[in-house]
Amino acid sequence: MERIPILKMGRVLLVTIQVDLQDQVALALQDDLSAQIEKTGANGVLIDISALEIVDSFVGRMLASISGIASVLDATTVVVGMQPAVAITLVELGLSLEGVRTALNVEKGMAMLAADDRNQID
Amino acid sequence: MKQENVVFDQVLKAAPEEFVKTWVAEVGSTGAVSGTTQNDARELFAALQASIAADADLNRFDDSGWAKTRSVLAALSQSRAAQGASAGDTSHFVLSLKKPLFAGLQKAFGADARGALDAAWTASTLVDKLAQFTATTYQRTREEVIQRQQQELLELSTPVVKLWEGVLAVPMIGTLDSSRTQLVMEALLTRIVETGSELAIIDITGVPTVDTLVAQHLLKTVTAIRLMGADCIISGIRPQIAQTIVHLGIDLQGITTKATLADALQLAMKKAGFVITRNKA
Numbered sequence: 001m002e003r004i005p006i007l008k009m010g011r012v013l014l015v016t017i018q019v020d021l022q023d024q025v026a027l028a029l030q031d032d033l034s035a036q037i038e039k040t041g042a043n044g045v046l047i048d049i050s051a052l053e054i055v056d057s058f059v060g061r062m063l064a065s066i067s068g069i070a071s072v073l074d075a076t077t078v079v080v081g082m083q084p085a086v087a088i089t090l091v092e093l094g095l096s097l098e099g100v101r102t103a104l105n106v107e108k109g110m111a112m113l114a115a116d117d118r119n120q121i122d
Numbered sequence: 123m124k125q126e127n128v129v130f131d132q133v134l135k136a137a138p139e140e141f142v143k144t145w146v147a148e149v150g151s152t153g154a155v156s157g158t159t160q161n162d163a164r165e166l167f168a169a170l171q172a173s174i175a176a177d178a179d180l181n182r183f184d185d186s187g188w189a190k191t192r193s194v195l196a197a198l199s200q201s202r203a204a205q206g207a208s209a210g211d212t213s214h215f216v217l218s219l220k221k222p223l224f225a226g227l228q229k230a231f232g233a234d235a236r237g238a239l240d241a242a243w244t245a246s247t248l249v250d251k252l253a254q255f256t257a258t259t260y261q262r263t264r265e266e267v268i269q270r271q272q273q274e275l276l277e278l279s280t281p282v283v284k285l286w287e288g289v290l291a292v293p294m295i296g297t298l299d300s301s302r303t304q305l306v307m308e309a310l311l312t313r314i315v316e317t318g319s320e321l322a323i324i325d326i327t328g329v330p331t332v333d334t335l336v337a338q339h340l341l342k343t344v345t346a347i348r349l350m351g352a353d354c355i356i357s358g359i360r361p362q363i364a365q366t367i368v369h370l371g372i373d374l375q376g377i378t379t380k381a382t383l384a385d386a387l388q389l390a391m392k393k394a395g396f397v398i399t400r401n402k403a
Contacts, residue, residue, distance in 0.1 A: 079351075082350050087311060102349055108320070
């Protein structure tokens with residue numbers, strides 16, 4: 001089974017989803033990510049879904065639960081690069097992903113996490 | 123030529139000018155007569171005469187013998203529909219044909235009451251069919267006009283404007299229904315991706331009423347924008363609409379709302395870190 005790679009950049013974990021998410025892959029990502037946050041002590045998770053064209057309710061819920069898990073482990077999750085069609089689909093499914101932070105692209109997401117980091121230290 | 127057609131042909135040929143004159147006078151007795159009425163009457167009269175002379179079946183208006191008359195009638199009702207004449211006026215014009223036609227038949231048959239009645243029946247049915255055809259064509263033309271206008275309205279109503287670096291605005295005009303909201307949402311989200319704008323302003327000054335359904339459409343749009351990673355401000359809420367929203371118990375918590383587009387732009391600039399200063403006192 002394929003796995004989604006998790007890259008570490010400073011105190012941020014970067015996850016880029018390049019393929020359409022199968023349920024099993026999504027569940028494995030959830031496991032891997034929580035393990036990695038614990039291991040590296042990351043305080044930020046950036047999920048790039050700009051290549052994701054198709055979503056279903058399961059993937060939508062998975063994004064919300066990853067964000068929840070990360071926040072329990074004291075890391076902020078930012079979902080970036082959502083396509084218009086994906087956003088419309090999620091809204092029509094009734095998934096507004098309350099509590100998940102979003103940004104337009106990786107750059108802006110990184111800036112958001114960096115600003116958070118500074119605020120926490122202050 | 124059929125016996126019926128011979129009689130009708132004679133009636134039409136007896137005094138063409140007189141016939142058209144009586145017809146136009148009858149149209150004028152209840153409706154308005156314009157310069158085109160005379161021409162229309164002449165044209166239709168000529169087509170009718172040609173069809174009858176060519177031995178078209180008086181009882182079957184669908185036949186190919188009537189093709190010329192049908193095309194003249196279609197052109198007539200189309201031009202009238204385009205000019206905005208009412209359906210009543212257009213069919214009245216055709217129905218007025220009965221008066222000179224009946225008068226002519228009466229003259230032709232003289233004392234033969236039975237023959238006159240038969241001919242009158244045929245004539246009446248024929249004119250009714252002409253009028254029916256006219257009304258149908260008229261309605262179809264109007265519907266085409268309406269459909270085209272609807273399409274144009276849909277295309278006109280979704281401009282996404284760039285107000286400032288990173289600030290987009292959509293001035294919504296007209297009633298919001300699901301198909302329009304969908305179009306606006308798609309246009310706006312696509313532009314957000316293209317321009318990388320972090321703020322979108324939806325201005326609803328041009329929306330006449332806001333009910334629960336419209337509010338739900340707005341909420342959906344705002345949620346989709348947030349999911350994309352941008353922020354949204356709703357502006358242009360008129361006092362009456364603000365009252366309606368509160369009375370209906372619509373929850374707009376968590377959405378930034380401003381009274382005017384100017385206020386929204388000011389907030390957008392502030393969020394983006396711009397400071398506006400005035401040089402002249």
